[in-house]
Structure formats: C-alpha cells, structure tokens
Amino acid sequence: MLKLEKVTIRFGGLTAVNEVDMEVPKGSIFGLIGPNGAGKTTLFNIISGVYAPTSGRVLFEEKEIQGIPPYKVNKLGIARTYQNINLFKQMTVLENVMVGCHTKTGAGLMSSILRTRRQRAEEKSVREKCLDILHFMQLDSKIDFKSRNLSYGEQRRLEIARALASEPKLLLLDEPAAGMNGREKEELSETIRRINEKGVTVLLVEHDMKLVMNVTHIICVLNYGKKIAFGEPADIQQNQEVIAAYLGDTRND
Amino acid sequence: MLNRLKEKKGLLIALAIITVVCGLMLKERYLALVLCFVCINIIAVTGLDILFGYTGQVSFGHAGYYAIGSYTSALLTLRLNLPPALAVIIAGFVSMLFGVIIAFPAAKLVKHFLSLLTIAFGQMVYIFIAVTVPLTNGTSGIVGIPHISIFGYTFSTNQSNFFLLLGVVILVFIAKKRIVDSRVGRAFIAIRENPHAANGMGINVRYYKILAFAVSAFLTGIAGALYAHLMGFISPDTFTASQSTLFMTMLLFGGIGSLVGPAIGSAILVATTELMQSFVSYQMLIYAIFILIVLFYLPNGVVGIIESLKESSRKQHTDKAVNNA
Numbered sequence A: 001m002l003k004l005e006k007v008t009i010r011f012g013g014l015t016a017v018n019e020v021d022m023e024v025p026k027g028s029i030f031g032l033i034g035p036n037g038a039g040k041t042t043l044f045n046i047i048s049g050v051y052a053p054t055s056g057r058v059l060f061e062e063k064e065i066q067g068i069p070p071y072k073v074n075k076l077g078i079a080r081t082y083q084n085i086n087l088f089k090q091m092t093v094l095e096n097v098m099v100g101c102h103t104k105t106g107a108g109l110m111s112s113i114l115r116t117r118r119q120r121a122e123e124k125s126v127r128e129k130c131l132d133i134l135h136f137m138q139l140d141s142k143i144d145f146k147s148r149n150l151s152y153g154e155q156r157r158l159e160i161a162r163a164l165a166s167e168p169k170l171l172l173l174d175e176p177a178a179g180m181n182g183r184e185k186e187e188l189s190e191t192i193r194r195i196n197e198k199g200v201t202v203l204l205v206e207h208d209m210k211l212v213m214n215v216t217h218i219i220c221v222l223n224y225g226k227k228i229a230f231g232e233p234a235d236i237q238q239n240q241e242v243i244a245a246y247l248g249d250t251r252n253d
Numbered sequence B: 001m002l003n004r005l006k007e008k009k010g011l012l013i014a015l016a017i018i019t020v021v022c023g024l025m026l027k028e029r030y031l032a033l034v035l036c037f038v039c040i041n042i043i044a045v046t047g048l049d050i051l052f053g054y055t056g057q058v059s060f061g062h063a064g065y066y067a068i069g070s071y072t073s074a075l076l077t078l079r080l081n082l083p084p085a086l087a088v089i090i091a092g093f094v095s096m097l098f099g100v101i102i103a104f105p106a107a108k109l110v111k112h113f114l115s116l117l118t119i120a121f122g123q124m125v126y127i128f129i130a131v132t133v134p135l136t137n138g139t140s141g142i143v144g145i146p147h148i149s150i151f152g153y154t155f156s157t158n159q160s161n162f163f164l165l166l167g168v169v170i171l172v173f174i175a176k177k178r179i180v181d182s183r184v185g186r187a188f189i190a191i192r193e194n195p196h197a198a199n200g201m202g203i204n205v206r207y208y209k210i211l212a213f214a215v216s217a218f219l220t221g222i223a224g225a226l227y228a229h230l231m232g233f234i235s236p237d238t239f240t241a242s243q244s245t246l247f248m249t250m251l252l253f254g255g256i257g258s259l260v261g262p263a264i265g266s267a268i269l270v271a272t273t274e275l276m277q278s279f280v281s282y283q284m285l286i287y288a289i290f291i292l293i294v295l296f297y298l299p300n301g302v303v304g305i306i307e308s309l310k311e312s313s314r315k316q317h318t319d320k321a322v323n324n325a
C-alpha cells in the first residue's frame, strides 16, 4: 500500500531520515518506533507531503507521491494526526471533524450562499457522518465544546476523529497515546484495532512499548534516521541492535 | 431546526429595530444620512471581517477596494451611462478582480509582510486616483454621480436611501451567515486557526485565501459604490490610509469573526465621528483611543463582552441545575 524507497531528507548538515526503505502492507497496523529524534515525525511529514524528500521515492498504491502538497495527499486517502496537537482551537468539536470531510464534499461559495438543495443535503449528511465518528471516538458528550476546552486525551481522540472524517485508506498516528492515562491507553488500543478492522491501514508512531507491542502486526525501528530493524513485535523485542539503541539513548524523555 | 429558530429570532429583532428607527428618522434628515453611513460601513467592514476575522488574513488597505468600487461605479454611470444599480454590481466585481490580483502574492505572505503589502496596495490606489486626472479628475474629485434608481423609482432622499441600504445590509448578513456555516466558511476558519492542519485536512489553503480576498473585496467594493451614489460626489480624500484604519478599528472594536461585530463597530464609530465633527483634525487620535481600548480592555471587541456575559449566565444556569440535582 505504502512503499518508501531510499527516502532521505537533510536539514542543513543533519540527515534526519537516511535512505529508509519500508513497505506498509495493506490492512496492517504498522509500528514505527525509535528513540527521540530518530526521524519518525519527519518521516510522517514526508509521507503526508509537508516535506519533499531530498532523494528517494514514496509510493502510495503504486503512485509516486513525494513532493505532492499535503492537501492533495489527504485527497488521495492518507490522513494524519499530529504529535503536537494541531486542532482548530476556536472551532467546536463537531466543526473540527466536519473540516475533516473537506475532500469528500464539494459545496462551493455560490451553492452555499444560495443554499441549494444539494448543498443542504450535503451539509446534513456531513453532520450525520461526523456525529457517527464522534460517537465512535466516544466524544458524543463534547460535540458543542470548543476543542481547546477538551482534556489532553480527548484532544488526541478528536485528532483521530478529524482524520477519520476524510475516510482515509491509510491513517498516520503520531504518538496518539502521549499524555494519556492507563485506561485511556487501553481504550486507544481497542480503538486502533477497530479502525483497522474497518479496513483502514494504520501507521503508528508511539513511545509506549506496551501499546505498540500489543496492537501492531509489524514494526520498523529507526535510529538516527536509519532503519535498524524490521519485523514482528516479538522479534523486535529480542533484537540486540534495537535494545542497544534504546539503552544507549541518553536523550530519553 | 435550532438554527432556523435562531435566524428567525435575529430577523425579528432586526425588524423591531427598523421600526423604531423609522419613527425617529422621518423627522430627522440628518439622522437618516448618518444611518446611511452606518449601513455602508457595515457592508465594508463585513467584507474586511470575512478576510481578517474569519480567514485570519490582515488587511490595512481596504480603502483601496472601497475606492475602486466608488470610482468604478461613478465612472460607469457618468461616462457609459449605465444604470447605477447595474454599475454598483459591476463595481463589486471589478473590486473583486483587484482582490484576486492582490491575493496571489498575499496568499504566500504572513504577518508583517502581509500588512506591508496591503498598506502598499491601499496607497497605490489612493495615489492612482489622485494623480490620474483624465480618468478620475484627480484631487478635485467627481461630481454629479446619479442616485440609484430601481424600476423607475429613484432613491433621492436620505430616508429612501436608508431603506435601500438597510436592504443591502440584510442581504449581506444572510449571505455572510450562510458562507460562515458552510464548507467554505469552515475552510476559512480552519485556515485562520491552523493553516498547517487545514492543509493536512485536504484544504487548498492558497485557493481559499484567494477566495476570501475575492469575497472581501467584492463587499467592500459594493460599499464604496453605494457611497458614491449616496453622496453624489467622491474625491481621493475619502480613500486615504486613515479610511483603512477606520475600517479596521470598527471591526476590532465591534468584534471580529461575528455577525453583529461589524454592525456594532460601525454604528459606534460613525456616531463618534459625527459627534466629533468639530474636532475633525483629531480624528486619528480618536481611532487610536478606540484601538487602545480594544488592546487593553476588549480583546474580543464589544461582541466579546456579550459572549462572556452569555457564557457566565449559562454557567450560572448549569450550576443551579447541578445544585438542584
């Protein structure tokens, strides 16, 4: 489904991602882990179009997508959440999710001013769809809250809800469990599994090893921008190089 | 359903205000003229609000669109003998075209660079109309601009113009509310709130910024055209940088990103300007005082106070409910 070929990006002298090859199989929950600064978020930014790689190719469903702007990547079927929560703070929870439907809808300026029948029907179906998603993400009770007034865990769930609204084929989750308590994390594992069961391929960046080992099918490990290991969770846990990378990492959070 | 109800309630309040005002006006020709100014400013400031309040793109050059609307409509009626009502609409589209032209470079800029570009635009328009004598008659201005007439009825008195302008204001309000509550409006607000995330959610940020500039310039251009036909006379003096500042002050004082903010801001500032007629040279100082009030006491304008009052009463309500339970 998603394939990276020798993807490299340099910021000045720093090579944040270094010749990474990776293939995310359709229908999987794919884990991307590594110590702080390993280049995980940068790789997400490359896949979602925020950065164009210095070299290498990114293929999504056999099509090259490197260098395509984010809004077009979203339309192709890749949605993401952000490590440093990027919600529309003054908008309500429902409105945030409705923005997520942008590429799946088409009403323009004139049809909105004239409130054409088609525009009204679209608005209605968008609203219903978003209410369903919010129900699925257990945010029903917060629909009219401004998103900035949500708790940390709720904001992370809203990020997922907003991403789901674009009906992605591939969902990129950047540390969705950060700042969550134990119970919230367990619910999150369950949610990720259920999203996956609906046919969405998930690429997950997460520092919580228990969650990662629990929920993912395959894991890729990055260190200093390089891929150092790849395999099933059980194998990764035994991998000497991975253990060394984590133990040797003095920049722990 | 709830939305419908709200809309109707707003309409009723508006009607009530109109009736009261009518009674007052019939005696006072001067008051009618002041109310006409208020309406024109509401339209112009609503244009600015779409761009700045909703999409988060600052503009200190809206007097430019106001001028383009004014001069286009004046020239179309005087030189080409177009009916004023048609000329006003064309003027809106011409202004819109300039909005789009400015938007192409502007959509790439943020913060002070965007401020500078919009200031430069306002200045360019001002200088153009002041020096291009063959077209605009330069600093002496254009006289004898006809009143608007529709179906043979000419809006020649201040009262009749007020009703005309009020009608336009209501149309503008409805259009604005519909835009804001739509996919397009959500895209505008998303760009204001977080352009990176908006882009990530599939919104073509550049396209929607250009669209916001277009709508904004259209409305402010229409306001300018209506001004020309109301006054019958225009000159560059009306379209200086301080006019841009005045629009911005009205918006900030009334409250950005709301339906009634521009109305409140326009009403208060027009009234103040009229009351201070004898201190015309202190005008900018007065605007500055309004800006200072906003900066220190009213970060969200007058609308902000209303909102926070509503919120606290709602809180009291829920607190009571909790206590009762």
Ligand SMILES: Nc1ncnc2c1ncn2[C@@H]1O[C@H](COP(=O)(O)OP(=O)(O)OP(=O)(O)O)[C@@H](O)[C@H]1O
Pocket (backbone or CB within 6 Å): A011, A014, A016, A034, A035, A036, A037, A038, A039, A040, A041, A042, A043, A083
């Ligand atoms: N725009 C940028 N310009 C310069 N350096 C950058 C930029 N973006 C990322 N980097 C650098 O690239 C490296 C990888 O950062 P990245 O955020 O991808 O790490 P990460 O694996 O997501 O870490 P964490 O687990 O802390 O989120 C870091 O050294 C970072 O400072």
Ligand SMILES: [Mg+2]
Pocket (backbone or CB within 6 Å): A040, A041, A042, A083
């Ligand atoms: Mg990261």
